[in-house]
Structures are given as structure tokens and as C-alpha cells.
Amino acid sequence: MLETFLFPRETHGSLISSLSGGEKRRLYLLKLLMTKPNVLLMDEPTNDLDIDTLTVLEDYLNSFGGAVITVSHDRYFLDKVADKLLILNDEGKPGVFFGDMSEYLLVSSQKDSEAAKQESKKASAPVLAQDAGKEKTKWTYMEQKEWTTIEDDISELEEKSLTLQSAMAENASDFEKLTQLQQELDNTEAALAEKWERWEYLSQFAKD
Known part of the structure; x- marks a missing residue:
């Protein structure tokens, strides 16, 4: 040697x-x-x-x-x-990315760009005058329906995330398949984060 x-x-x-x-x-x-x-x-x-x-x-x-x-x-x-990265985000939460650093930075940049667009849409959304100053104290009918299924939705998304991570590990040498699975995992994780946000919001009324 x-x-x-x-x-x-x-x-x-x-x-x-x-x-x-x-x-x-x-x-x-x-x-x-x-x-x-x-x-x-x-x-x-x-x-x-x-x-x-x-x-x-x-x-x-x-x-x-x-x-x-x-x-x-x-x-x-x-x-x-x-070929596999453990990433800590700005909040210190770990995440797994299958690929090299350049691929991660590209995907991360695309996600940041999409998030910025969504924030821009939210900021430009009109606020109804009749809602201003009102403090909400109970669910709407649609929110009550959402609450009855939200925990099942979260469980399904968590299970899907684990399944996708296993599939990525099995296809570690197939870059094209990995890219497809990574995109699907990113979408699933985003949907899961959104569901948890909704759960936290709705749970405050469930306690009343």
C-alpha cells in the first residue's frame, strides 16, 4: 500500500x-x-x-x-x-438525503424558492374586515370534520415516509430512481409538517 x-x-x-x-x-x-x-x-x-x-x-x-x-x-x-447525507436544518432538526452535497443544495434551493412563493401568496391574500379583531373560540363545521380524521392522516403520512426511506436505501445505486423517491419523500414530509401544524391549531379548540 x-x-x-x-x-x-x-x-x-x-x-x-x-x-x-x-x-x-x-x-x-x-x-x-x-x-x-x-x-x-x-x-x-x-x-x-x-x-x-x-x-x-x-x-x-x-x-x-x-x-x-x-x-x-x-x-x-x-x-x-x-452518497447519503445527515443534514441539520436551521432549527437543529435532522433529516436524511440520499445523494451528494451538490444534489442536496440544488434540491434545497428549489424548495426554498417554492416556499418563498407560497409565503408571497399568503402575504398578498386579502384580510376580510369582518374577521379583524375577532378571537376565534370554536371550530367551524369543516374544521370539526377535519379533526376527526387528522390523526389517521398523520399516521398514514408517517408510514409513507418510512416506506419511502426504505425504498431509497434499497435503490441507493439507481440515481434516477433515487431522485424520484427523494422528491416524493420531500412532498410527503411537507404534507406531514402541514398536518402537524393543523393538528396544533385545531387541538386548542378540542380542549375547550
Whole structure:
């Protein structure tokens, strides 16, 4: 493996003290990998690595037969080695995305754009003068009907979300299928979030 990590045969007898900083880091990395781990936990692995070492690391991880769990702010590194992302949103809530970082950023940008359009529509919606200043104290007829089924609706959406996540794991190597499933999962999660918002709103009247 020394040659794989850019140590030509004529350098194999060299003293470690004679190696450069980049070569020492490469040798240390090689020493760890020669223990043949089946799981790698890596925290910002691209920090302080030169280009040669980074290239070797990326090539090794792409052929690694075990699991790799890494934390990194290096988008280009993640694009090359990651096929499943655990994302924390602005509220600190975790979410799973099947794909690389560039794909996630593209999907996220599209969702933000759609959300901005929806907010714009809500902001421009007229407010009826007769509703201004009134404090609602009970359900409308339609809201009462909605309350009777909303928990079942939530359960169905949660089950659908789990089914889609399982399907994505089974089709991890099929990018086209993954994209389709990811879009369906995003729509399901959005519908689920909306149902929970409605549940919280309606529940305040159910307690009266």
C-alpha cells in the first residue's frame, strides 16, 4: 500500500524524520488504514491535507468496502465520497438525503424558492374586515370534520415516509430512481409538517 499512498519503492527505507509534513500525515493515515477497519469515523478529514494526500484519500474511500461516517464542510470532498447525507436544518432538526452535497443544495434551493412563493401568496391574500379583531373560540363545521380524521392522516403520512426511506436505501445505486423517491419523500414530509401544524391549531379548540 505504500506505493498507493505515493511512497515509491526507493523511499521505503527512509527515516520518518526525513519526511515532509505532508508525507508524515500521509504515512499516519496509511498506518491507520492498514489495521483493516470496517468502519471509519472521520472528523474534517481534509483539514491540513495537501492535494496529493487528499486525492489518495478520496480514491481509497471510493474503493473502501466498509462504512464511512464523516463530518466535513468541504463540499467537493463530500461530492466525491458521500452518497447519503445527515443534514441539520436551521432549527437543529435532522433529516436524511440520499445523494451528494451538490444534489442536496440544488434540491434545497428549489424548495426554498417554492416556499418563498407560497409565503408571497399568503402575504398578498386579502384580510376580510369582518374577521379583524375577532378571537376565534370554536371550530367551524369543516374544521370539526377535519379533526376527526387528522390523526389517521398523520399516521398514514408517517408510514409513507418510512416506506419511502426504505425504498431509497434499497435503490441507493439507481440515481434516477433515487431522485424520484427523494422528491416524493420531500412532498410527503411537507404534507406531514402541514398536518402537524393543523393538528396544533385545531387541538386548542378540542380542549375547550
